[in-house]
Amino acid sequence: MPEPEVDREGRPFYVVSGEEIKAGKVVDVYFLRTMETLRHLGLEDTRVVAEIAARSLPRSRRGGRFEWGVLAGVEEVVRLLEGRRVDLYALPDGSVFEPGLPVMRIEGPYSEFGPLETSLLGFLCSMSGVATAAAHVKVAAGGKPVVNFGIRRNHPAISLAIERAGLIGGLDGSSGILVEELGFKPVGTMPHALIIIAGDQVRAWRAFDEAVPEDVPRIALVDTLCDEKTEAIKAAEALGERLHGVRLDTPSSRRGRMEEIVREVRWELDLRGYKHVKIFVSGGLDEVSVESLSRAGADAFGVGSRICGADPVDFGMDVVEVEGEPRAKRGIKSGAKDVFRCPNCLRYLVLPKGSEPPTCPECGARVEPAYVKFLEGGRLVADLPTTAELQERTLSQLRSMGLLPEG
Ligand SMILES: [Zn+2]
Numbered sequence: 001m002p003e004p005e006v007d008r009e010g011r012p013f014y015v016v017s018g019e020e021i022k023a024g025k026v027v028d029v030y031f032l033r034t035m036e037t038l039r040h041l042g043l044e045d046t047r048v049v050a051e052i053a054a055r056s057l058p059r060s061r062r063g064g065r066f067e068w069g070v071l072a073g074v075e076e077v078v079r080l081l082e083g084r085r086v087d088l089y090a091l092p093d094g095s096v097f098e099p100g101l102p103v104m105r106i107e108g109p110y111s112e113f114g115p116l117e118t119s120l121l122g123f124l125c126s127m128s129g130v131a132t133a134a135a136h137v138k139v140a141a142g143g144k145p146v147v148n149f150g151i152r153r154n155h156p157a158i159s160l161a162i163e164r165a166g167l168i169g170g171l172d173g174s175s176g177i178l179v180e181e182l183g184f185k186p187v188g189t190m191p192h193a194l195i196i197i198a199g200d201q202v203r204a205w206r207a208f209d210e211a212v213p214e215d216v217p218r219i220a221l222v223d224t225l226c227d228e229k230t231e232a233i234k235a236a237e238a239l240g241e242r243l244h245g246v247r248l249d250t251p252s253s254r255r256g257r258m259e260e261i262v263r264e265v266r267w268e269l270d271l272r273g274y275k276h277v278k279i280f281v282s283g284g285l286d287e288v289s290v291e292s293l294s295r296a297g298a299d300a301f302g303v304g305s306r307i308c309g310a311d312p313v314d315f316g317m318d319v320v321e322v323e324g325e326p327r328a329k330r331g332i333k334s335g336a337k338d339v340f341r342c343p344n345c346l347r348y349l350v351l352p353k354g355s356e357p358p359t360c361p362e363c364g365a366r367v368e369p370a371y372v373k374f375l376e377g378g379r380l381v382a383d384l385p386t387t388a389e390l391q392e393r394t395l396s397q398l399r400s401m402g403l404l405p406e407g
Contacts, residue, residue, distance in 0.1 A: 013155075013156075013157060021080065021119050026119045027115055027117075028118045031115045031117060031118065032115065034114065034115075038110065038111070044110065044111040045110070046322060047108065047109055047323055048323075049105060049106070049107045049321035050105070050106045050107075050320065051102040051104065051105050051318060051320050051336075052104040052106075052124065052315050053099075053101055053102045053103060053316065053318075054100070054315050055099065055314045055316055056314060057069050057313060058132065058313060059311075060136045061136075061287045061288050061306075062140055062287040062291065066136055066139075066287075067099070068098055068132075069096070069098075069099075069128055070094065070096055070097075070131040070134070071093055071096075071103055071124075071131070072130065072131035072164075072165040072169070073093070073124040073126070073127030074090050074093045074103075074124070075093055076161075077090070077104070077120050077124060078374045078384065080116055080120060080123065081106070081112075081113055081116065081120075081375055081378065083378045084108070084112045084113060084116075084378045085112050085377055085378055086107060086108030086375060086377075087107045087373070088105075088373070088375035089104065089105040089106075090103060090104040090105070091103045091104070091339065091370055091372070092372050093131075093168055093385070093390045093393075094390035094391065094393035094394040095397070096135075096401070097348075101348055103339075104124075105336060105353075105371065106317075117317050121317060124313070124315045125312035125313050126161075126165075127164075127165040127168075128165075128313040128315070129310040129311055130166055130307060131165045131166065131169035131394070132169065133169070133306055134148070134166040134167075134168075134169025134310075135394060137171075137301070137307060138169065138170040138171060138398070139398060139404060140288070140294070141294050141301055142291075142294050142405065144294055144298075144300055145172040145300040146172055146301045147172055147173040147175065147300070148167075148174040148175060148302075148307055148308070149188075150162075150303065150304030150305055150307050150308030151163060151175065151308060153305050153308040153309050159176050160176065162307075163176050163178070163179050163182070164387055167182065167388075167390075168390045169391075170395050170398065170404075171307070173187035174187065182387040182388075183388055184387070184388070189221055189280070189302075190219075190247075191221070192221065192224050194221075195225070200225075201220075201225060201231055202235075202238045205218075205220045205239060206238060209239055217244035217245065218239055218243050218244045218245075219245040219247050219278075220232075220243060220245075220246050221246075222235050222246040222265075223247075228261050229261070229264050229265055229268050232269060232277075233268055233269070233272065236272065236277055237272075243277050244278060245280045246265065246269075246277060246278075246280065247281070248262065248265065248279065248280070248282075249281075249282050250281060250282070250285070258281070258293060259292055259296035262279055262281065262296040262297050278299040279297060279298050279300075280302065281300075281301055281302070282301065282302030284304075285306060286306040290303070320332060320333070320334050321335055335352055337350050337351065337352060338352070338353050338354065338371065339371055340357050340367040340368060340370055341368060341370040342360035342362060342363060342367045343367075344360065344363045345360060345362045345363045345365075346400055347360060347362050347363075347367075348370060
């Protein structure tokens with residue numbers, strides 16, 4: 001069947017604008033039918049409490065100790081619901097969470113937010129998926145620097161959102177130039193194209209050193225024409241003290257030998273007195289390869305598809321209370337709830353809404369309310385932290401959990 005004739009003016013890339021998302025244009029049609037039916041029953045303004053929790057988490061490629069996620073997309077949901085007659089409570093972005101934990105509670109007439117469920121979940125599921133994968137890779141790297149090189153793997157319209165989610169997940173940097181809007185300097189080295197066009201490696205590295213600003217670390221790509229060892233030595237001889245690092249980009253054809261190559265490059269550089277030169281690895285990396293390359297001596301990592309193409313977290317939204325009466329589908333505990341968290345052991349406790357903060361059954365400390373009230377009657381009543389503050393929130397929890405080294 002031919003594509004119907006549609007006016008593509010203003011939508012050449014099939015991108016939905018922020019205004020359209022806010023206006024509820026990204027919606028599964030069954031919510032519109034639900035609203036028609038509720039109106040038919042005179043129930044569209046029924047006051048409900050809904051909560052959002054993840055059914056499960058995307059499987060970490062490292063298994064085991066990775067049954068946790070990092071929440072992201074909350075700020076976007078706050079912006080989505082701002083101006084609507086709802087109260088919104090949520091764990092803040094950058095919270096480490098477990099499956100089943102209600103991360104958000106919304107109170108208000110169903111008509112005010114029910115039809116926005118599609119977009120609301122979309123923000124949380126995709127952003128938390130990226131933040132979670134980013135944090136898993138960061139932990140696998142043992143805290144060594146990990147940067148996001150993956151925005152080329154996604155539709156460019158969502159690149160900044162993805163980069164922000166990666167930074168919330170604890171990444172040390174991101175390659176897109178728009179991250180400056182988030183208060184981060186974009187990070188990058190050089191592509192093979194530069195060396196090919198310049199004609200030889202040394203000419204390209206020297207010209208790069210002469211051309212780019214002083215505050216850009218000199219990281220030479222060393223696998224374009226010869227083997228990594230030969231080119232790494234050449235780069236160190238060419239740039240000496242000015243060389244910050246060498247980048248080995250790992251084509252899948254060399255997979256399995258990369259750890260050996262890293263050890264070899266380290267050895268040859270050290271032997272010639274270039275101990276200051278860091279080894280930066282990129283190309284098709286995930287938790288498993290980052291962990292073994294880190295053990296082999298790699299100092300930093302550029303990760304793409306594993307983070308930008310992360311599986312979403314499968315958050316769902318459920319009505320748990322209707323006009324003050326606890327009511328929920330099977331498998332979901334009914335009634336509005338408050339979430340508390342122990343400041344010491346970071347354990348969460350879920351209790352009926354209005355409960356006094358109990359003491360932690362694990363360590364005896366007084367637990368604290370975990371929800372932030374973001375919206376009251378649609379009005380923003382909380383501060384929205386910067387991306388750097390959210391990143392620090394994530395990292396400090398991972399340190400407290402013993403998953404990242406202190407400092
Ligand atoms: Zn505790």
